[in-house]
Amino acid sequence: MATPLLLGCIADDFTGATDLANNLVRAGMRVVQSIGVPDAPIDCVDAVVVALKSRTIPSHEAVTRSLEALRWLQAQGCRQVYFKVCSTFDSTPQGNIGPVAEALMQALDAPFCCVTPAFPENARTVYKGHLFVGDVLLSDSGMRHHPLTPMTDANLVRVMQAQCAREKVGLVDHAVVRRGAEAVRSRIAALQAEGVRFGIVDAVADDDLRTLGRAIADAKLVVAGSGVAIGLPQNHGLQPSASAAQLPPAQGTRAVVSGSCSTATNEQVRRFVAAGGAAFAIDPLRLAPGDDVVGEALAFHLSFRRKPESMSSPLLVYSTADPDAVKSVQTRLGVAEAGAMVERVLAAIAKGLVDQGVRQLVVAGGETSGAAVQALGVRQMRIGPQIDPGVPWCHARATACDADVHLALKSGNFGGPDFFTRAFEVLA
Numbered sequence: 001m002a003t004p005l006l007l008g009c010i011a012d013d014f015t016g017a018t019d020l021a022n023n024l025v026r027a028g029m030r031v032v033q034s035i036g037v038p039d040a041p042i043d044c045v046d047a048v049v050v051a052l053k054s055r056t057i058p059s060h061e062a063v064t065r066s067l068e069a070l071r072w073l074q075a076q077g078c079r080q081v082y083f084k085v086c087s088t089f090d091s092t093p094q095g096n097i098g099p100v101a102e103a104l105m106q107a108l109d110a111p112f113c114c115v116t117p118a119f120p121e122n123a124r125t126v127y128k129g130h131l132f133v134g135d136v137l138l139s140d141s142g143m144r145h146h147p148l149t150p151m152t153d154a155n156l157v158r159v160m161q162a163q164c165a166r167e168k169v170g171l172v173d174h175a176v177v178r179r180g181a182e183a184v185r186s187r188i189a190a191l192q193a194e195g196v197r198f199g200i201v202d203a204v205a206d207d208d209l210r211t212l213g214r215a216i217a218d219a220k221l222v223v224a225g226s227g228v229a230i231g232l233p234q235n236h237g238l239q240p241s242a243s244a245a246q247l248p249p250a251q252g253t254r255a256v257v258s259g260s261c262s263t264a265t266n267e268q269v270r271r272f273v274a275a276g277g278a279a280f281a282i283d284p285l286r287l288a289p290g291d292d293v294v295g296e297a298l299a300f301h302l303s304f305r306r307k308p309e310s311m312s313s314p315l316l317v318y319s320t321a322d323p324d325a326v327k328s329v330q331t332r333l334g335v336a337e338a339g340a341m342v343e344r345v346l347a348a349i350a351k352g353l354v355d356q357g358v359r360q361l362v363v364a365g366g367e368t369s370g371a372a373v374q375a376l377g378v379r380q381m382r383i384g385p386q387i388d389p390g391v392p393w394c395h396a397r398a399t400a401c402d403a404d405v406h407l408a409l410k411s412g413n414f415g416g417p418d419f420f421t422r423a424f425e426v427l428a
């Protein structure tokens with residue numbers, strides 16, 4: 001057997017997985033991200049992040065897939081399990097955070113589990129159990145318009161409790177966290193004595209996450225955004241390391257495929273187009289009757305590349321739209337149907353672009369990234385330099401295209417407004 005893993009991670013989407021892997025790498029762990037459950041042991045790593053696409057699938061399927069990932073991680077001797085969820089707690093009233101967390105807790109026989117999406121570096125903070133995105137409550141942020149997981153309640157104790165069938169949810173509030181790891185452990189013991197088994201943990205700064213990391217050094221399970229990752233490698237004496245971020249030199253041409261409709265992505269698309277970037281817009285209403293939009297996008301790309309001055313410029317293909325436009329498409333096509341149809345088309349375009357020579361590809365959107373990475377036939381990703389908090393460049397074999405590619409999977413609300421141009425500068 002390979003060396004036992006220090007940390008086994010299960011991420012509910014692919015951008016979330018790279019976000020977590022990025023924070024672990026920066027805090028000094030050797031990490032491999034696997035797309036789905038690996039089929040063989042992975043040697044010389046401290047942590048493996050198993051990326052699932054389980055955020056919006058039916059709960060029972062999310063539970064089954066997460067338990068499969070858990071069994072593999074347990075077979076690698078992992079000591080602690082990290083269920084990575086979104087920093088905006090993206091979920092539906094049915095789950096899947098609660099059902100998966102309960103199933104993992106039961107399978108691990110974990111007596112208690114801390115839960116926090118806090119990621120202060122990306123302006124996600126939790127105070128009195130309420131999640132803030134920047135200066136506003138989650139329910140007042142752009143997340144209330146998310147196409148698949150609109151978030152309309154910022155009270156995470158209430159949101160988590162509504163998704164749990166068995167366990168009670170309590171709060172480890174900031175007054176406790178501020179007093180240090182011992183105080184957090186005492187609060188956990190007090191909650192357990194009351195029969196509470198999940199604790200939403202307040203965190204408004206990185207120091208709070210480091211405190212939490214120390215407090216849960218021996219915990220079997222943690223449910224969190226990527227923020228808690230900064231506090232776990234320290235428990236194994238690991239120090240931040242720069243060498244973990246080296247990737248092979250970048251080659252080929254550049255492209256961005258965007259299916260995210262989040263506020264940050266809308267602004268990134270707007271900036272790119274306003275600056276004169278080459279862009280192909282997808283109208284979802286043309287997909288239902290079966291128009292060959294994939295063929296049109298790829299023909300557009302080929303004609304763009306015929307211009308010699310275009311060789312180093314990225315091409316953008318996007319379905320990104322504002323909340324009103326998304327709503328109108330969903331009314332015509334159905335929410336799930338529209339999402340799945342757009343994902344399928346963008347994934348086919350991503351594969352087609354790599355077949356046409358793109359080797360540096362940014363994909364915006366968690367579900368979109370999941371679909372694209374599966375279409376490319378990627379099995380494992382090496383984590384490289386960070387572009388913006390939560391988004392690293394990665395390097396992978398795209399088996400479906402018989403090519404090596406640099407990939408950046410951008411979470412919807414991550415990245416600065418000029419992300420679609422600056423990402424490539426970081427790689428160069």
Ligand SMILES: Nc1ncnc2c1ncn2[C@@H]1O[C@H](COP(=O)(O)OP(=O)(O)O)[C@@H](O)[C@H]1O
Binds near residue numbers: 284369
């Ligand atoms: N114009 C559109 N109308 C309706 N749905 C869309 C449109 N563009 C993208 N979608 C769908 O919205 C969802 C966006 O989710 P995702 O890719 O996870 O982005 P984010 O990271 O911003 O949450 C996907 O299922 C995608 O196919």
Ligand SMILES: O=C(O)[C@@H](O)C(=O)COP(=O)(O)O
Binds near residue numbers: 020367
């Ligand atoms: O924690 C986060 O916010 C991200 O890692 C993440 O999971 C975002 O999901 P998407 O916005 O669907 O990309």
